[in-house]
Amino acid sequence: MLDLSSLHRMSRSIYAQSADQAGRLPAIFRRLPATAVVGFHTGAQLHGFGDARSSDVHVIVPAGEKVPHIRGVVTHEAVLPVRDPVLLAGVPCAPAVRCAVDLAxxxxxMEAMPLLDLCLRVGACQPEELxxxxxxxxxxxxxxxxxDLVPRADPRAECRQxxxxxxxxxxxxxxPPEPQIWVPDSYGIPLYRLDLGYRQHHVGVEYDGSSHLDRARLQHDRSRTNWLxxxxxxxxxxxDRDLYRRPAHIVRTLIPLLHP
Structure with missing residues (x-):
């Protein structure tokens, strides 16, 4: 007899070996129709580009398919069939490119662009596939x-910001600015790398997160800025204040430098 005390209760009639994703998904899929596949946020996480986080499990079923209500499971009815699902974490999953475009x-x-960039960066799919x-x-x-976003996706971006x-x-x-520009020294050796920039105009654009508040990092940044x-x-x-609360200020700041 199965000892339920050693299992994690996910929902009514659903018990998993563990509370993590590897344990949850096979348990959940035992109550889903055979046509169901993992997709959207959960699929992207399984393929290694889970920039768009969700605590729910997202599954795709054909339009009109009857699916039992399961707490923590979001069902997406799709008229577009999922081609060539792959087996990940013990369950069928939509291909990486399908997950990427569904999320796009x-x-x-502003959430879709980082996800597409990361999808290319980790090699989950190629630009032509998108x-x-x-x-x-x-x-x-x-x-x-x-x-609009798919042709703009760029694997060189190193963070969502x-x-x-x-x-x-x-x-x-x-x-469109060029990501990850290397600026060489007088000998032509790459010395400093910029987050974004316009090489022709010698204009660099940087996002400063919390890591830039470290004293050693601050000293390095000042030396770097002076040299540049x-x-x-x-x-x-x-x-982050500029990026999320006043994006128009960013554009207004750069216009005079690019169109003097």
């Missing part, structure tokens, strides 16, 4: 946003 259609624009997949979603809700800062500049009507200024670079630094 459904997330807020372009092919987004074409399959024609006429579905949110596809216009996904079509860099992705979002790049998007603020693009949406503000500025040219002495070598013709105009640097502009922005924080």
């Amino acid at each position: 259609r459904s997330l807020r624009r 372009r092919v997949e987004v074409a399959r979603h024609d006429r579905l809700r949110g596809v216009c946003q996904a079509r 860099e992705s979002q800062l790049r998007l603020v500049l693009i949406d503000g009507g500025l040219p 200024a002495a070598n013709g670079w105009q640097m502009r630094h922005f924080t």
Whole structure:
């Protein structure tokens, strides 16, 4: 007889070997129809680009499929079939490219851009795969946003704020900035790397997070900024307040440097 005291109760009639995802998913799928696959946020997490976090388990079923109500499970009915599901964590999962495009259609624009960048950065899929997949979603809700963001996805972004800062500049009507620019010294050896920038204008754009408050980091940043200024670079630094509360200020700050 199964000892329920050693299991974790997930919902009515659902008990898992452990409370983590590896233990939860097989238990949940025992109550789902055979057509169900993991997708959206949960699928992205399984594929290694879970920038859009969700405590719920997200599954995809064909439109009209009857699914029992399970606490903590979000069901997405899809008219577009899921092609070639893969087995991850013991359950069927939509391919990485399907998860990426579904999220690019459904997330807020500022949340979708970092996810697409990360998808490419970890190698979960390739740019051409994203372009092919987004074409399959024609006429579905949110596809216009996904079509706009997919060609802008860039694996060089190293954090979500860099992705979002790049998007603020693009949406503000500025040219797309180049991520991760290396600035060489007088011998041509790469010396400093900039988050974003416009090489032709010698304009650098940086996101300063909490790590920049460390004293040693602050000293390094000041030395770096002085060297860049002495070598013709105009640097502009922005924080979370700028990014999330006054993005228009970022654009207004850079316009005179790019269009003097």
